[in-house]
Amino acid sequence: MGFGYKLTGFDYMRLYKCGYLWSMKIVVTGSLGNISKPLSIALIKKGHSVTVISSNLAKQVEIEQLGAKAQIGSLTDTQFVIAAFTGADAVYCMTPFDFSVADQDAHMKQIIANYVKAIQHAGIRKVILLTGWAAEVAGHSMTEVYKQLADVNVSELRPAIFYTNFYQMMDLMRGKGLMGLVMGLQAYGIRALFGRRGLLLGNYGGDDRIVLVAPADIAAAAVEEFESPVTGVKIRYVGSDELSCNEAAAALGAAIGKPWMKWLRITDKQMLQGYKMAGLPEGLAAGMVKMQAAIHDGTVLAQYDRHKPVLGKVKVKDFAREFAKRYI
Structure with a gap:
């Protein structure tokens, strides 16, 4: 001092x-x-x-x-x-x-x-x-x-929600292999057979409103x-930015040549299974599913809106440009 x-x-x-x-x-x-x-x-x-x-x-x-x-x-x-x-x-x-x-x-x-x-x-x-x-x-x-x-x-x-979380989702966005095809069919229908693959997913998604930072x-x-x-x-x-899950997916998708990309919502049970398969401890996985479910049902957004901040400088399109440089 x-x-x-x-x-x-x-x-x-x-x-x-x-x-x-x-x-x-x-x-x-x-x-x-x-x-x-x-x-x-x-x-x-x-x-x-x-x-x-x-x-x-x-x-x-x-x-x-x-x-x-x-x-x-x-x-x-x-x-x-x-x-x-x-x-x-x-x-x-x-x-x-x-x-x-x-x-x-x-x-x-x-x-x-x-x-x-x-x-x-x-x-x-x-x-x-x-x-x-x-x-x-x-x-x-x-x-x-x-x-x-x-x-x-x-x-x-x-x-x-940290922008940097998307770096952990690159494989989903690539949509390769049998799993990529299966998820592509779920999200895009028959168009997945002709190359329309790659998505984001979670137990919140679609038109759910989110905030990224x-x-x-x-x-x-x-x-x-x-x-x-x-x-x-x-x-x-x-x-830093407020938008829907699908709008975020579209912005990232446009930056990597997949402007059709969607954010698919899955069930809490499916999300929990996914976390466990990824090796997360059960208590941590359950806690994350609970928090994300509260994003989907609007509970978290209601609290955010009561303390609504001035947004930061880095918008989703800014991050998307940086993301595209690391996407392979």
Whole structure:
């Protein structure tokens, strides 16, 4: 911190906003992920001192090349997290999945408990939490952080559906092989026999209204929250573009030479089976199906509309151009 001691009794962020303090010491979790990397770069450019936590020793050099300090260790290690947070003015907290862990709920709760202990121990007064736009439906345990913290200013970011999720769906879009033909026949009828294949699918789809978001727009929102004089708890939804599932599929399809592409909706049971076949732990798979079902029935959209944000800069057509460069 700029003056070399920990502020108490008044809001650090108000001092920063008014220009009395030059910079903050900020800890960023999430290694060099889709959000954490652009967030770290932006914070460093603004003159803040950034420490990035990663579990991967191989990331240390790249983190340091950004101008940040690297802390290598596990978020499930209580003493490591406490040490990493000590001396910080503010932190960005996210809970990474670990697909090697059968009990994802216990895994998440351990990380969250460590965050709470570390924030309390370090006397941190500004926390940015990353959850998701279906947080209330899922009963997201990250919200337990600010319920356990007194005199801490918390901004909870609830981003919508990540554009980057589509990179995991390239095989579906290619529509190759027998499975591609079967799904093509279901979506396009006999035209699938003449090359009309490739689609998106999920237990929400078709004309369901969705919101998509770019990691860069989430990072930009996080920077704004770090530098905002928020007091108490604030919930901020983050989105980049609003459209239907089929409109999103058509935009991506047009970019890869498949303007007919649709977003097929399947049942919750079929979606759960698909996740299990992909190797997701049962608890995580069931939770994802539940959240996605709430997108289809409009529950998530109703919550989003009550906190409707200003949309970010990256629209679906912008992402589609980038997607096409990686589509093979």
